[in-house]
Amino acid sequence: MLITSIMEARLREARLPQLSVPSLSCRGLWAWVLARLDTCLSEPLRQSSPVELSRGRLLIGILGMLLLFDLLVLFFYVRVSPDPLRTGTVQLTCLVLFTATLWRLRRATSIRKPAWFLCLLVTAAISTESWRAGTQAVAVNVMAMLVPMLTVYLLGVRWGLFFTVLIAANMGLVHPLLYPPPEGPALNLYSALFVLCGWLVSWMFLATRDEAHAALEQALRTLRESEGKLVSLVESADDPVCSLDARGRVLTINRAGTELCRQLFGAAPRQGSSLFDMLAPEQRAIWTERAGRTLGGERVRVQVDIVLEGRPRVMDLSLNPIFGAGRHPVGMTLFGRDITALKEAEARLGELHRNLLDVSRQAGMAEMATGILHNVGNTLNSVNVSTGLITERLQSLRVSGVVKTSALLREHTHDLASFFTRDPRGQQLPAYLETLARQLAAEQEALLAETRTLNQSVEHIKAVVSVQQSHARVSGVMEQVSVPQLLDDALRLHTVSFERMGIQVRTDYTPVPPVLVDRHKLLQILINLLSNARHALLDSGHPDKRIALRVGQCPEGRLYIEVADNGVGIRPEHMPRLFTQGFTTKKHGHGFGLHISALAAEEMGGSLTCTSAGPGQGAAFIIELPFQGGEPRG
Secondary structure: OHHHHHHHHHHHHHOOOOOOHHHOOHHHHHHHHHHHHHOOOOHHHHOOOHHHHHHHHHHHHHHHHHHHHHHHHHHHHHHHOOOHHHHHHHHHHHHHHHHHHHHHHOOOOOOHHHHHHHHHHHHHHHHHHHHHHOOHHHHOOHHHHHHHHHHHHHHOHHHHHHHHHHHHHHHHHHHHHHOOOOOOOHHHHHHHHHHHHHHHHHHHHHHHHHHHHHHHHHHHHHHHHHHHHHHHHHHHOOOOEEEEEOOOEEEEEOHHHHHHHHHHHOOOOOOOOEOHHHOOHHHHHHHHHHHHHHHOOOOEEEEEEEEEOOEEEEEEEEEEEEEOHHHOEEEEEEEEEEOHHHHHHHHHHHHHHHHHHHHHHHHHHHHHHHHHHHHHHHHHHHHHHHHHHHHHHHHHOOHHHHHHHHHHHHHOOOOHHHHHHHOHHHHHHHHHHHHHHHHHHHHHHHHHHHHHHHHHHHHHHHHHHHHHHHHOOOOOOEEEEOHHHHHHHHHHOOHHHHHHHOEEEEEEEOOOOOEEEEHHHHHHHHHHHHHHHHHHHHHHOOOOEEEEEEEEEOOOOOEEEEEEEOOOOOOHHHHHHOOOOOOOOOOOOOOOHHHHHHHHHHHOOOEEEEEOOOOOOOEEEEEEEOOOOOOOOO
16 A cells, blocks of 8 residues: 555656657657557547557557558559559558548457458458569568567467468468469478467467466455555554655555544645644654654654643654665655553553552561561570579579578687687588588589670670661662671571571672662662571471572672572472562462562662572572662663
8 A cells, every 4th residue: 555655656746747749758759659549449448458458559550550551652652653553442442441440449349350350451461462463572571470460469379370370371382382483482481480480479478478467467466455454454543554755745544643633733634745734833843854864764753742632642653664676765654652541551550669669668677677576586585594594593592501601600709719629510610611612603603604695695686786777777878888798787687596497607708899789678688588598498397407698790790699598499380480579488478578679689770580409409599789880670
């Protein structure tokens, strides 16, 4: 449809004005000749198929040349011929017959009978003239070649062969028998053979032309079918579609495009009119520049805000070049699409995404608070145990024996020497004091040990609270962070639980420069990954529970943090859904942690990925981040 429209537009541009014959070019002269030939044909013949029309034109042309030849003979040859009466009679007869044939073509609905009559007349005239002259030169005249070419084209192969055999038989057999040539009949036979070859060549030409014409008809039929399907497809589209030529003139436009122009401009564009002329001057300049870029081979796509029926709308418009021969743009297509609903959905999606991020931050803070409370709770249990032990040991101290000894010594203050030497109780007192001193020293050591344990627990609580306070800042602030130190802080929050579960933590920190990230988000990711690793090790039941932390630099120049464990592992069918919101394999999980962590990594311009050899083979989570921060990944 589009190519056809462009061809029609070019034909309109190239249409010749009504010029006089001397001023016409070769193509114009041929068009003028064809127009004059068509005036000699009847209306049914002018409306017939191209092949039938071309045959009629050829018939008219041959009749015209024969009439001209007869007139020249009548005016210039009859007077000097040996037999003027006979020659004039023959020429007048031919002139009448040719004129009658022309008159017949003005009223005929088919050229079959006039063509058959003309071919018979030409064949008879050539044969009769050869008999009248009686010479070999006239018998083998080149005009005989006109018979196979004329008859094959006008009447077809079979009738062409019939007339060709007649003229060849006269040339090669009849004439040599009636007028034996002095040099022999060889020239006659060769000439007859060449006439037959002329029929063969004409047949081959006609067969080739018919085959090419059939292929062309099939191609045109296929093109029309494809064009019809394309027209139906374009017309049924709800989006506006328009094709323009190189000057911006409308070639085709579907109903949706027509209705859009009627609403925007108050009128529908006419075929052949410039679409850009309907725009305001400033918009016309903009779209003319865009059309120029499109005709340069560039695809132009823009989003335009318009008002339809009192409502603001957003249209996505694209200009695409139409390439002709030699990949040269000959026009362009204009496609439009109303994306208002899409824009509104994107706005709602952005709002939902922001709400999800807020929820994720709150969930991350809750996860961190849960971890802190868990660790503080475990440490408080240790503090409670240590306090109970100290209380029990203080209650079991033999302080009463010291009080009794002090009272006994106070009673014998004035006779201590006699008391220690003569009184049995005084004699036992040194040994009793020695035993009591040893017991009190042992109790003191035990109390000091419990006090140290209590102090360590209190120091751990202070450290956990300190870590929480150091990272409890406003989320979204980018700062230079030492990753190994941040990992140690995250580990410190899980120290007690790891020790109680017997989890061994191995670290491999390659020296890396500080990374520009949101400290809160990265700590949130690390705490979540360590918590997941702890749960995976707890569910595995392995006696040898290990977590490996690695920090290094990727070949692409990015930072990577790996948290690996030898826990329960991940099933292959779970891997594609691992970071999907709501997906979890825990009995009491909410499916938020990994999804939130992946979103946080993307917001920092990085990524969070996972690898696992399968169930029971552990898992490794890898965080990749740019050292100097980056744009959020889409």
